[in-house]
Amino acid sequence: MANKILKAARSINEPFERALLVNGWNYRLKKKKKSGLKLKMLSDSQKKEIKDYWKQYGKKVNPDWAAYFSAVNDWFDPRYIPESLYYSEIARKLSVKGMGGLHHKNVQEQIFDAKQPRTIVRKINNHLADSNYNTLTIDQALNLCEREEEIIIKPSTGTYGGQGIIFWNPEDGLEKLKDIISSLDQLIIQEVVKSHKFMREINESSINTLRVVSLLVDGEPVILSSLLKMGTNGSRLDGLSAGGIIAVFEKSGSLRESAVQIDQTVRTQHDDGFVFKGKKIPSYDALINDAKHQHNRIPYFKMVSWDYAIDESGDPVLIEANIPTGQIDIHQINNGPIFGEYTDAVLDHVYRGTEL
Known part of the structure; x- marks a missing residue:
C-alpha cells in the first residue's frame, strides 16, 4: 500500500514540477531579454519553421529560444533545444528514474575507473571516512589533511558553477578546517x-578543465560538444558563474579561433594573452576515449557532461560527471543545437518512445 501511495503522490507532483520548470526557464529567457542580451531577428518563415518542427512532437515552442541561441553565431536552426523543455522533459527521459544519486562525488570513485583526484577524507551523511571508507574521528581527518600541501573541499553534491568549493592549506589553520568540515553533512576532500x-x-591560478558532452546512440557514446573552461582574474575556479572564459575545441582537438561567451561577447584569447587559434589540447584522443569508456559504465544516462583536467604527466583526470543534467546554453550558443544530427532521434525517443 505504501508504494502505491508514493507512486500516486509522484504522479500528482510531476506535472506540477514540470510546469514550474517550464515557466521558470521561460521567465529566465524574458529576464535575459530585459537585461540587454540580444536576440536574432527571425523572419516569419523561420518562425514558421520552428512552429512546424516542434508541432510534430506536440510542442509549442517560443521562437525566442532559437533567436537567443543564434543571436551571435548567426546559425539559425529550428532544432535548438529550449532550456524550458530540456530541464522539464527531455533530460528526464534521457535517464533511468531513480539513478540520480550516482552524481554524488563520494559515489563516483566506485563507478568510474578513470584517473581521478586522490581522495583524502570524505563525509557521507555526517560519517567521516578515509579514501577507503574506513571510519575516522575528526582529529584523524584533520591529521590526514594537515599532511597535504593543499587540499580542495567540495560538497559532494550541488557544486554547480563551483558553489561551495573551498581551498585550504596548513597555513589557514586547523580550526578553520574543522569549522568547514563540521558545517557540511556531505563532502569530499581531495x-x-x-x-x-x-x-x-x-591561467596559473585556476584548474582549467575540459567539458565534454557525450550521448549514447545505439549503445555507443558519441561526442556532441566540447569546451575548454578557463579561470580569470586570479580565481581558483574556471566556472562561468565565477567569471570564467570558454574556448571551443573541434573534433581534431584544436581550439577554434573564437568563442562566444555566456554574455554574448566573442573572444579570441584569454585576458592573460593566451590566443585560442591553433592551440591543440594535450592528450585529446585519450580524454575522448576515456569519456566514452566511462559513459559505457553508466548507460542509465543517455547524456553525460564530463569535466576533465589534464595533469602534469599529461593524463586526463576525471573531475566530475554531471548527471543527470548539464548546462546546454553555452554549447548551443557556440555549436548549434546540442543534439546536432541526432536531434530527431533524441526527440523521437523522448516524445514517441522509440529506441535511441
Whole structure:
C-alpha cells in the first residue's frame, strides 16, 4: 500500500514540477531579454519553421529560444533545444528514474575507473571516512589533511558553477578546517590536481578543465560538444558563474579561433594573452576515449557532461560527471543545437518512445 501511495503522490507532483520548470526557464529567457542580451531577428518563415518542427512532437515552442541561441553565431536552426523543455522533459527521459544519486562525488570513485583526484577524507551523511571508507574521528581527518600541501573541499553534491568549493592549506589553520568540515553533512576532500604545462600557461591560478558532452546512440557514446573552461582574474575556479572564459575545441582537438561567451561577447584569447587559434589540447584522443569508456559504465544516462583536467604527466583526470543534467546554453550558443544530427532521434525517443 505504501508504494502505491508514493507512486500516486509522484504522479500528482510531476506535472506540477514540470510546469514550474517550464515557466521558470521561460521567465529566465524574458529576464535575459530585459537585461540587454540580444536576440536574432527571425523572419516569419523561420518562425514558421520552428512552429512546424516542434508541432510534430506536440510542442509549442517560443521562437525566442532559437533567436537567443543564434543571436551571435548567426546559425539559425529550428532544432535548438529550449532550456524550458530540456530541464522539464527531455533530460528526464534521457535517464533511468531513480539513478540520480550516482552524481554524488563520494559515489563516483566506485563507478568510474578513470584517473581521478586522490581522495583524502570524505563525509557521507555526517560519517567521516578515509579514501577507503574506513571510519575516522575528526582529529584523524584533520591529521590526514594537515599532511597535504593543499587540499580542495567540495560538497559532494550541488557544486554547480563551483558553489561551495573551498581551498585550504596548513597555513589557514586547523580550526578553520574543522569549522568547514563540521558545517557540511556531505563532502569530499581531495588533492589539488597539478595541471599540465599547457593548462597552466592559460591561467596559473585556476584548474582549467575540459567539458565534454557525450550521448549514447545505439549503445555507443558519441561526442556532441566540447569546451575548454578557463579561470580569470586570479580565481581558483574556471566556472562561468565565477567569471570564467570558454574556448571551443573541434573534433581534431584544436581550439577554434573564437568563442562566444555566456554574455554574448566573442573572444579570441584569454585576458592573460593566451590566443585560442591553433592551440591543440594535450592528450585529446585519450580524454575522448576515456569519456566514452566511462559513459559505457553508466548507460542509465543517455547524456553525460564530463569535466576533465589534464595533469602534469599529461593524463586526463576525471573531475566530475554531471548527471543527470548539464548546462546546454553555452554549447548551443557556440555549436548549434546540442543534439546536432541526432536531434530527431533524441526527440523521437523522448516524445514517441522509440529506441535511441
